[in-house]
Amino acid sequence: MAADGFNGTIDTVDDVIKGASKYNAVPLWPQMVKYNPPKPNPRCIPxxxxxxxxxxxxxxxxxxxxxxxxxxxxxxxxxxxxxxxxxxxxxxxxxxxxxxxxxxxxxxxxxxxxxxxxxxxxxxxxxxxxxxxxxxxxxxxxxxxxxxxxxxxxxxxxxxxxxxxxxxxxxxxxxxxxxxxxxxxxxxxxxxxxxxxxxxxxxxxxxxxxxxxxxxxxxxxxxxxxxxxxxxxxxxxxxxxxxxxxxxxxxxxxxxxxxxxxxxxxxxxxxxxxxxxxxxxxxxxxxxxxxxxxxxxxxxxxxxxxxxxxxxxxxxxxxxxxxxxxxxxxxxxxxxxxxxxxxxxxxVVECTLPNYKNPKMPSWKRLIRFESTDGKTLRGEPILPSPDFDVGTTTEETGLKAKVIEVANNDIFDAATKVTDQEVTVKKLLGPVTTDEVPIIRCIGLNFIKHIQEGGRTLPPYPSTFIKANTCLNGHGAPIVIPKLAQDNQADYEGELCFIISKDALNVSETDAYNYVGGYLCGNDVSSRKLQRDPKLAGTVPQWNFSKGFDTYAPLGPQIVSTEIVPDPSKLYLKTIVNGDVRQSETIDDLCFKIHTIVSYCSQGTTLKKGTVVMTGTPSGVGYAMKEPQFLKPGDVVEVNINAIGTLRNTVEYA
CATH class of the missing domain: 2.60.120.10 (Jelly Rolls)
Incomplete structure (x- = not known):
């Protein structure tokens, strides 16, 4: 469509953003939460x-x-x-x-x-x-x-x-x-x-x-x-x-x-x-x-x-x-x-200021894993066509370009891992990490007040932890496969902010915790509610490891963004969308136990190995807690979106 006073055409949202910016006119809608936050948003800290x-x-x-x-x-x-x-x-x-x-x-x-x-x-x-x-x-x-x-x-x-x-x-x-x-x-x-x-x-x-x-x-x-x-x-x-x-x-x-x-x-x-x-x-x-x-x-x-x-x-x-x-x-x-x-x-610490001083980090700021148009599986740093481009929307048609990342010593966090000048086109986006790189997935339960309330629980005095094996790992765009024993109306989603450990962490203080955070991802803690909560199946208390530990039950993606891109994760906002319906919507600042506390607590006496992924907890709005419970079924599309990270997208299948 031609616009009055404009010689070219304005056919896409990207045309609107780029064209308007020439006249210092900037769209509000990508930044709505930034300027209209759900609660006071001071820039200063204690x-x-x-x-x-x-x-x-x-x-x-x-x-x-x-x-x-x-x-x-x-x-x-x-x-x-x-x-x-x-x-x-x-x-x-x-x-x-x-x-x-x-x-x-x-x-x-x-x-x-x-x-x-x-x-x-x-x-x-x-x-x-x-x-x-x-x-x-x-x-x-x-x-x-x-x-x-x-x-x-x-x-x-x-x-x-x-x-x-x-x-x-x-x-x-x-x-x-x-x-x-x-x-x-x-x-x-x-x-x-x-x-x-x-x-x-x-x-x-x-x-x-x-x-x-x-x-x-x-x-x-x-x-x-x-x-x-x-x-x-x-x-x-x-x-x-x-x-x-x-x-x-x-x-x-x-x-x-x-x-x-x-x-x-x-x-x-x-x-x-x-x-x-x-x-x-x-x-x-x-x-x-x-x-x-x-x-x-x-x-x-x-x-x-x-x-x-x-x-x-x-x-x-x-x-x-x-x-x-x-x-x-x-x-x-x-x-x-x-x-x-x-x-x-x-x-107890004197003052838990985020302290990002990790001089041995690699040069990439965003990392994706993908199949290129020539059929190779590569790591790369995406070249975003616009500041608000959602990496999770990448398809062969979008023609996203990326600079190839040379991974040193099979370690994306090795200081020698570098972003090259070689540019390639992304054909298919994959999960950013593989099972060989993730030794374990550590999970935090009961970490949003409203989610705790909807489950009829109370806030624990310390972070409530459980694990998923790395066999749960699933990538962006891959199916969530519900096993036969969980196909009776119990599969559920839990959108979460995740982070990945960049170097072995043991007995870490809260003040030093962010030095061990290599970056952030979207995650989905897929769960089987009957196996988790039914006393006949789970016992007297919720059973988390088994009910949440099936293959493909931990989708991660669409990219890893470094702490340079996200210096303050409390400013992030999470949404989980099922078949176009927004089910979860919460600011990460509402986490009861913050990331520095999680790193410190989980590393006391237990080494968090490099590559460990930590799921930080889900907000309210899960399917089982709805007035009329809604569970995942074949063909459902689940999206977890976090600003600055993008949208993790997966479909649901029965095994």
């Missing part, structure tokens, strides 16, 4: 800044960088997933230092600022004519567009935690800074106890200690009860020794600072340990719980973006004051967070 690590560098900066050079001598606390000024997606934090007899010159800015005093005495901040003495634990406000400067009398450094709404101005380009013509703005001493912009720590501590509960929280508010600003809200918390806060998650993001005591936080199944002086962040919608150490009361300072989120109508919080479970999760998840640490301390 992280901790240890005071004992950062403080020496801040003090050295005090010697080497003069206040005139710096204007503000600050070490910004930047989230490892972002650049400055992001501590979280909406909050900025930094450690600021003033040395004896110094004055940080006066200026004013659009951003609202909070100061929490960490260390020192004799320091002061002057805000719009009020010279305020800084005392440890005090919170001091610097309202928008107020002249202010900071200084230090006497000996020793003065250090405080800055909290600002600077990230907002990355999207609202309305931020101004103006410098005062003199170094100091004229100011008079005021009584901190009577200033509306100062909240003395001793007064806040008294309020917290008067609360009889094991966990107490008090917000810093104006005398009329309103928030101190329209963007930031400071607060303080107290937790009795050996006790915890409630489990909660909020659409706010927050920064915590440990005033005194020590403890740890459980954030989405990860543990961060901290002590006095440390600062940590919790991005939006991460479930978290705070635990005080056994021997000392814990006091915490916090600031968040709740005033802004509430004003915009975006605020949502799940979790009850009495510690009852989040409304979207079963009670077992509340129990597993503290239990996970107590029962298995070897899996």
């Amino acid at each position: 992280y901790i800044w240890r005071y004992e690590d950062v403080r020496p560098y801040l003090l050295k900066a005090g010697e080497l960088v003069k206040e005139k050079e710096a204007e503000r001598r600050v070490l910004m606390l930047i989230n490892p997933k972002r650049e400055g000024p992001y501590t979280t997606d909406t909050l900025y934090a930094g450690l600021q230092l003033v040395m004896p007899n110094e004055t940080a010159p006066a200026h004013r800015h659009t951003a609202f600022a909070l100061r929490f005093v960490i260390e020192g005495n004799g320091g002061f901040t002057a805000v719009h004519g009020q010279r305020i003495q800084m005392n440890r634990g005090d919170v001091i406000l610097t309202p928008t567009w107020n002249w202010h400067d900071h200084g230090k009398d006497g000996s020793g450094p003065m250090i405080w935690l800055d909290g600002l709404d600077l990230p907002l101005f990355q999207n609202f380009p309305v931020h101004f800074v103006e410098h005062f013509q003199e170094k100091r703005y004229p100011a008079e001493n005021v009584d901190s106890n009577n200033s509306p912009i100062v909240f003395p720590w001793l007064q806040m501590k008294e309020k917290l200690d008067s609360d009889p509960g094991v966990w107490a929280k008090q917000e810093y508010r104006k005398t009329d009860g309103s928030y101190v600003s329209k963007t930031l809200g400071p607060s303080a918390e107290r937790i009795q020794a050996g006790k915890s806060s409630k489990l909660r998650r909020e659409t706010t993001s927050c920064v915590y600072h440990v005033i005194s005591g020590e403890g740890h936080s459980m954030i989405d199944g990860q543990t961060l340990r901290w002590k006095q002086g440390d600062t940590f962040c919790i991005p939006s919608w991460y479930p978290y719980q705070l635990f005080a150490g056994e021997h000392k009361i814990l006091y915490l300072y916090r600031f968040d973006d709740k005033p802004m989120i509430e004003a915009l109508g975006f605020y949502r919080d799940e979790g009850a004051e009495d510690g009852s479970p989040l409304s979207l999760l079963p009670e077992e998840l509340v129990l597993v967070l503290p239990l996970y640490e107590r029962a298995s301390p070897q899996f």
Whole structure:
């Protein structure tokens, strides 16, 4: 079809995408989940800044960088997933230092600022004519567009935690800074106890200690009860020794600072340990719980973006004051967070950041196995005709090109395995790995909350594991063959994200886990439900190995994508489609046990051999759990689609 004002033709979707992109018009539909996610999707991650690590560098900066050079001598606390000024997606934090007899010159800015005093005495901040003495634990406000400067009398450094709404101005380009013509703005001493912009720590501590509960929280508010600003809200918390806060998650993001005591936080199944002086962040919608150490009361300072989120109508919080479970999760998840640490301390880590540092990986980023037009079976890196091309749709007619991969030592993960310049045409796509390359398939059951619920089960305290032999392995486009003993309305699908181990893994820590992940695939954990669940056939508990272990019951494909292509698997989205009907649809971020936890747990005392494939669990929507159960029958087409990986497609046959 010819388009008005266009000399060529627009006959295919690819024509639409390529043509429109010339005019900076990009289709939304391939990216619908990206821009309309099923739940909040923060870019930042939980992280901790240890005071004992950062403080020496801040003090050295005090010697080497003069206040005139710096204007503000600050070490910004930047989230490892972002650049400055992001501590979280909406909050900025930094450690600021003033040395004896110094004055940080006066200026004013659009951003609202909070100061929490960490260390020192004799320091002061002057805000719009009020010279305020800084005392440890005090919170001091610097309202928008107020002249202010900071200084230090006497000996020793003065250090405080800055909290600002600077990230907002990355999207609202309305931020101004103006410098005062003199170094100091004229100011008079005021009584901190009577200033509306100062909240003395001793007064806040008294309020917290008067609360009889094991966990107490008090917000810093104006005398009329309103928030101190329209963007930031400071607060303080107290937790009795050996006790915890409630489990909660909020659409706010927050920064915590440990005033005194020590403890740890459980954030989405990860543990961060901290002590006095440390600062940590919790991005939006991460479930978290705070635990005080056994021997000392814990006091915490916090600031968040709740005033802004509430004003915009975006605020949502799940979790009850009495510690009852989040409304979207079963009670077992509340129990597993503290239990996970107590029962298995070897899996408690300081901070489980994805850590992709595997210098011996081969050069390919995507790997397919295929039959070329000249009849050869090859490995190759597909040359995608467009960024959103689904490798799983490859047929002889699509004419997909691939660069041949030379596999060294029969090992796709060998450092010498390389992508050549030789281009060939794909005739038929096969499974990316063979039984010779996959020693075993490790599987995780009960790893999506809704799937656990539809099966009438509860979340286990640890990953629930079983195995499939490599004889189950099946390729893209090959038939799923149902054996005779399972042809009585019981064959079922389970779409799953899978990953493959790139080198032998034994006793791996969570922080190092991603170094052993060679790439990601789609998988289908085909299952025979009667043999799995019928007490007459399976016994008193579900029997997984036999009922899921038949030949062809583990289709994998359509390609392996490297961790360079998928640096964060939590951003993936899975769909399982049977005969065109979407049965399963879930974000991978909803995995109860994340990939780093799975690798670490499964490798404790057991070597995960190179080539091991791990199926991470299936979401809700399996056939047996439907209102009218739907089981696989001959002729059915089952597709498992994961963005960035493609569509694994198989048909069903009876043996």
